[in-house]
Amino acid sequence: MxxxxxxxxxxxxxxxxxxxxxxxxxxxxxxxxxxxxxxxxxxxxxxxxxxxxxxxxxxxxxxxxxxxxxxxxxxxxxxxxxxxxxxxxxxxxxxxxxxxxxxxxxxxxxxxxxxxxxxxxxxxxxxxxxxxxxxxxxxxxxxxxxxxxxxxxxxxxxxxxxxxxxxxxxxxxxxxxxxxxxxxxxxxxxxxxxxxxxxxxxxxxxxxxxxxxxxxxxxxxxxxxxxxxxxxxxxxxxxxxxxxxxxxxxxxxxxxxxxxxxxxxxxxxxxxxxxxxxxxxxxxxxxxxxxxxxxGIFYEFIPAEDFFNEHPTRISLEDVQLGVNYVIILNTNAGLWGYNIGDTVEFTSLLPYRIKVTGRIKHFISAFGEHVIGKEVEKALNDSIKGTETNVSEFTVAPQVNPEEGLPYHEWFIEFENEPEDIDALAAKIDASMQEQNIYYFDLIEGKVLRPLVIRKVKKGGFHEYMKSIGKFGGQNKIPQLSDNRKIADVLQNFLKE
Known part of the structure; x- marks a missing residue:
């Protein structure tokens, strides 16, 4: 020693x-x-x-x-x-x-x-x-x-x-x-x-x-x-x-x-x-x-559901509550004032104050008014593979608004380390979790506006190849786990498992 x-x-x-x-x-x-x-x-x-x-x-x-x-x-x-x-x-x-x-x-x-x-x-x-x-x-x-x-x-x-x-x-x-x-x-x-x-x-x-x-x-x-x-x-x-x-x-x-x-x-x-x-x-x-x-940071918070309103609620630490998704705002001794870094957080404890990062305020899916956020897709995937042999290397989610046939849906691009035996069963479990967490998504499925999600299997190493193809291959770059557009999804079509 x-x-x-x-x-x-x-x-x-x-x-x-x-x-x-x-x-x-x-x-x-x-x-x-x-x-x-x-x-x-x-x-x-x-x-x-x-x-x-x-x-x-x-x-x-x-x-x-x-x-x-x-x-x-x-x-x-x-x-x-x-x-x-x-x-x-x-x-x-x-x-x-x-x-x-x-x-x-x-x-x-x-x-x-x-x-x-x-x-x-x-x-x-x-x-x-x-x-x-x-x-x-x-x-x-x-x-x-x-x-x-x-x-x-x-x-x-x-x-x-x-x-x-x-x-x-x-x-x-x-x-x-x-x-x-x-x-x-x-x-x-x-x-x-x-x-x-x-x-x-x-x-x-x-x-x-x-x-x-x-x-x-x-x-x-x-x-x-x-x-x-x-x-x-x-x-x-x-x-x-x-x-x-x-x-x-x-x-x-x-x-x-x-x-x-x-x-x-x-x-x-x-x-x-x-x-x-x-x-x-x-x-x-x-x-x-x-x-x-x-x-050297004074924190402010805006409830994520209010953020895009004309006059969103803006509060200090004293008024935050457990279980609310907030956009975090920074004022710092580096001279950043009223600065939105784009992250959303949720408090897990109020004494002392502890947080978890729930996603990015710009990373969401609401192509049909479903207001899906990062925390929901992460929980749905984690809950669905927990206790199984299935391992996931990387994933991202995007809306498919104009499918060649049938109703629109959410498209999940997943790179598996260990694939599930039944991909359709996994998709059904993830979709059930999404419906349970998000009432808007549930209503869209029930109302036949959306059909249940579809999983696309990305080949091993596919996400790394994607990052190379857009010039962002490196230790500080991350793939958004959901997007409200097809910018990532359309390129990922080139890296699917055959």
Whole structure:
């Protein structure tokens, strides 16, 4: 047992105690964050344009600051990218996190010297909470892998530019550097296929104890390891006992992962975004992730069902309720104000505040007024394969509005690892779950407006081939699990199983 391991447990428990101190005083904590944000941004261009010097309360704030997405803030961001200071936040950002937007093209999300430490601290604390709860820090002596983007950064008018995961790679603490894989050279490889193959070569004979990344891309890494060695992951890495992930709902991947690994492991879910580190799983026993209330973010929420109304309800943390699907709105110490990042969340606990991500506000199906959301399709699929040998690698859902014959329907594109014996029976189970969850969908089926869903089997590796075909093959790119149009579905027709 190393010195790191010995000291990690008491340190982890100290950190957990400090975090829970603010987590159990949530409204007081958020009020402090709110006042600090307004005070610091009063003299910025945005603060002057939106009367920050008159804002005394959240009610004042709502009157002066509208909700908007990246396009709404873009005129200010463009000024920052051009080199102007004191626009959204004091001074200039230290980084731009580059993301790809579906409507905005490349997006440049500012990260400031105030916001950057919150990203690092939250990621660290997620590990420390696990140590504190399990009294086990043995993994710190093994090798850790973080599947991430290239750490090579560009220069944009004096500000460094890159993917968030590549930026974060520069902040791995010294005590973990010796344990961290892949190597810097491998991490810099841009082509994802080449990169994963190089990671396999670097890690195949190492004592891997922690593996982290978006599930679909870690799955690809696992499959390449197994293909090369013929062994399960636990045979290769006997001390690998927990997996860290974020960005997608893990449930559809869980059966497949445990089959690849060869045993059950613990999981830690993170909710990092370029705009801020929003939440992390603080317990293996509780549902949801602990909302980061003391990390320079003041949160607002809009009920998803109201979001597209002319005057949607807009509330602070004090007024949220369990079981309601909310669009999450951020105000941050990176200078994002009334910012809709596009995610929907649901609260699983109100003391402390814990959330789960339920989908994207723009990722829904309502071609016929059914208002189907991500949470519903994920639950329908998970419930239908639970307790069976069926494993799913990837899936997405789209409406088929103009079929060649018969009534319209929802079309499910599923890549199976282990196929069900009866695909029609699985489709019927999924459809029954959808009808049970969504009264609008039920009424459309009952009223013969829609017929029950249809499953299309995507060939193995088909989703990866699809991502390559649209130029988005890589560890930070994810496939929407449902769309209100045929943009993805029509291309996926080329990758179906014959």
């Amino acid at each position: 190393s010195v790191k391991t010995v000291f990690a447990i008491p340190f982890a428990k100290q950190v957990r105690k400090r975090v829970y101190k603010w987590a159990y005083q949530p409204h007081k904590t958020q009020e402090k964050v709110f006042k600090k944000l307004i005070s610091k941004a009063k003299k910025t261009a945005f603060g002057k344009d939106h009367n920050f010097d008159t804002i005394q309360s959240y009610s004042d704030f709502k009157k002066n600051v509208p909700v908007h997405d990246y396009e709404g803030l873009r005129p200010y961001v463009d000024r920052i990218v051009a080199g102007e200071e004191n626009v959204l936040w004091k001074g200039k950002p230290i980084y731009f996190a580059k993301t790809s937007g579906t409507t905005s093209g490349a997006k440049y999300i500012p990260i400031t010297k105030d916001s950057m430490p919150t990203h690092i601290k939250a990621a660290r604390n997620a590990l420390l909470f696990y140590i504190a709860e399990t009294n086990d820090a043995s993994f710190v002596d093994g090798k850790m892998i973080f599947l991430q983007g290239s750490p090579v950064l560009e220069d944009k008018n004096g500000v460094k530019l890159g993917r968030l995961s590549g930026i974060v790679a520069h902040y791995v603490p010294g005590y973990l550097q010796k344990n961290r894989l892949p190597s810097w050279e491998t991490n810099c490889i841009e082509d994802w296929d080449t990169k994963v193959n190089a990671i396999v070569e670097e890690t195949i004979d190492k004592d891997m104890t922690v593996i982290s990344g978006i599930p679909s891309w870690v799955q690809m890494y696992f499959e390449k390891l197994i293909e090369k060695t013929g062994k399960t992951i636990t045979e290769l890495f006997p001390n690998f006992n927990f997996f860290i992930y974020g960005g997608v709902n893990f449930e559809p991947y869980k059966n497949k992962f445990e089959a690849l690994i060869g045993k059950k492991v613990d999981y830690i879910e993170l909710y990092p975004a370029s705009e801020g580190f929003i939440a992390y799983q603080d317990s293996q026993k509780e549902k949801g992730m602990l909302l980061q209330l003391n990390s």
